[in-house]
Amino acid sequence: MKSSAEIVIIGGGISGCSIAYNLAKKGVKNIVVLEKDYICSGSTGRCGAGVRMQWGTEMNCKIAKKSIEFYENANEILEYERDVEFKQKGYLLVAHTEHEVEQFKKNVEVQHSCGIPSKMISLQEAKEIVPYLNTDILKGAAFCEKDGFLNPFNTTDAFYRAAKRLGVEFYTFTEATAIKTEKGKVTGVETNKGFIATNIVVNATNGYAKGICEMVGIDVPVYSERHQILVTEPVEPIQDPMVMSFGLNFYIQQSPEGTFIMGRGDETEPRDLRITSSWQFLEEMAKSIDEVLPPISKLRIIRQWAGLYNMTPDKQPIYDKAENVEGFYMAFGYSGHGFMFGPITGIVMAEMIMGEEPTIDVSMLNLNRFKTGKLLLEPSVV
Amino acid sequence: MDGKTIVCRCSDVTLKEIRKLISQGYTTFEEIKRLTRSGMGPCQGKTCGQLIMREIANARGQKIQDVKFQTNRPPVVGVKLGLVAEEARRNEK
Numbered sequence: 011m012k013s014s015a016e017i018v019i020i021g022g023g024i025s026g027c028s029i030a031y032n033l034a035k036k037g038v039k040n041i042v043v044l045e046k047d048y049i050c051s052g053s054t055g056r057c058g059a060g061v062r063m064q065w066g067t068e069m070n071c072k073i074a075k076k077s078i079e080f081y082e083n084a085n086e087i088l089e090y091e092r093d094v095e096f097k098q099k100g101y102l103l104v105a106h107t108e109h110e111v112e113q114f115k116k117n118v119e120v121q122h123s124c125g126i127p128s129k130m131i132s133l134q135e136a137k138e139i140v141p142y143l144n145t146d147i148l149k150g151a152a153f154c155e156k157d158g159f160l161n162p163f164n165t166t167d168a169f170y171r172a173a174k175r176l177g178v179e180f181y182t183f184t185e186a187t188a189i190k191t192e193k194g195k196v197t198g199v200e201t202n203k204g205f206i207a208t209n210i211v212v213n214a215t216n217g218y219a220k221g222i223c224e225m226v227g228i229d230v231p232v233y234s235e236r237h238q239i240l241v242t243e244p245v246e247p248i249q250d251p252m253v254m255s256f257g258l259n260f261y262i263q264q265s266p267e268g269t270f271i272m273g274r275g276d277e278t279e280p281r282d283l284r285i286t287s288s289w290q291f292l293e294e295m296a297k298s299i300d301e302v303l304p305p306i307s308k309l310r311i312i313r314q315w316a317g318l319y320n321m322t323p324d325k326q327p328i329y330d331k332a333e334n335v336e337g338f339y340m341a342f343g344y345s346g347h348g349f350m351f352g353p354i355t356g357i358v359m360a361e362m363i364m365g366e367e368p369t370i371d372v373s374m375l376n377l378n379r380f381k382t383g384k385l386l387l388e389p390s391v392v
Numbered sequence: 393m394d395g396k397t398i399v400c401r402c403s404d405v406t407l408k409e410i411r412k413l414i415s416q417g418y419t420t421f422e423e424i425k426r427l428t429r430s431g432m433g434p435c436q437g438k439t440c441g442q443l444i445m446r447e448i449a450n451a452r453g454q455k456i457q458d459v460k461f462q463t464n465r466p467p468v469v470g471v472k473l474g475l476v477a478e479e480a481r482r483n484e485k
Binding site: 049050051055092167243267289292294295297307310313315 | 403420422423426427429432433434436463465466467470471472473474476477478479480481
């Protein structure tokens with residue numbers, strides 16, 4: 011293991027790999043990524059594999075749109091010999107109250123202002139897209155054909171391999187245990203395998219970000235929440251888009267392998283970093299699907315798992331550098347959409363660290379916004 | 393031969409593909425699982441698990457009992473979503 015590095019990135023998920031890749035592409039040498047387990051073992055590798063542009067805040071819309079445009083060409087840009095499996099078959103968002111329909115209309119306006127090709131559609135049209143959708147309990151729908159499925163493992167692997175080719179060193183099964191500072195400056199990272207001297211540390215640990223910030227005495231208003239997912243046996247392709255409901259609190263998509271991946275959120279989840287599975291999730295998920303997409307309930311559940319959402323008060327990420335600790339950078343708090351934002355996370359963080367003009371101005375996603383109270387709440391999260 | 397030898401019957405993964413990943417540095421079951429889907433299918437690794445762990449053990453010069461398998465996930469056998477929903481509703485009554 012190296013005893014010193016130009017930049018140490020903590021976290022080997024999509025964010026850490028993307029930040030490392032972008033920095034290396036800019037010519038930075040001697041970059042180290044620390045991952046306490048294996049690459050993609052955290053939130054990224056546990057996510058629902060969906061990517062969408064249909065958000066409710068301008069910031070989320072802009073980041074998502076640019077990220078998806080990157081993903082459209084990810085195999086070529088990252089020179090990936092495998093396939094990131096990006097399939098743009100759309101996201102069908104369904105509303106089950108009039109209030110939600112109104113929210114969708116507002117969201118679509120924001121999306122259009124960002125150039126996102128989403129639209130409000132009738133329940134009739136929704137049924138043409140997913141014929142077995144039970145529209146009796148629904149009031150309206152929105153659709154964006156550019157949203158879709160993306161393989162989280164292969165995508166992270168693509169960034170990982172590209173970064174590695176550019177000279178980035180990845181230390182897996184290596185946990186950051188302390189961050190050393192002197193006179194308000196970062197001086198190094200202590201790990202379970204030794205010390206690395208560095209003046210720049212990036213916290214890209216998402217689910218575990220609060221603990222890493224505490225190492226340098228920064229209190230961040232984020233918490234991690236368990237979100238569970240299950241997957242069914244594979245069947246022939248029968249459903250093109252992701253079907254998602256914020257009110258009914260679920261999402262479900264058929265993967266290219268033919269399996270159905272579905273998940274739901276639960277605000278009453280204990281906030282203790284647990285990623286075990288529960289039977290309560292299984293029951294609630296099964297009831298929702300049985301009601302909204304009846305034929306899918308004939309499929310067998312093969313496995314269920316869980317991962318962490320890192321929630322911020324406005325459900326938008328934090329991209330910032332610490333005010334009082336020089337050399338400490340933060341990229342986390344994606345509130346469930348860190349995988350889809352991966353490409354832009356890498357670009358804007360690399361630009362921030364290098365002191366360059368940002369591709370997208372993300373200055374409003376600073377940490378201070380929670381103190382000043384200037385929050386624009388993202389309304390559309392499961 | 394190894395190009396035609398299927399190690400994972402659920403996801404059609406060949407021995408050749410497994411050996412290639414191991415040679416590229418993916419030497420834990422969890423890493424190989426994520427890139428190939430071995431162990432994620434209906435058999436939950438009951439077929440491929442031992443075979444892949446043996447390949448890892450050979451490559452790393454370890455004993456197979458020292459190679460870590462994946463996290464076991466519920467349910468133990470495939471259960472229809474509808475049955476779970478039905479039972480859940482019955483319990484609520």
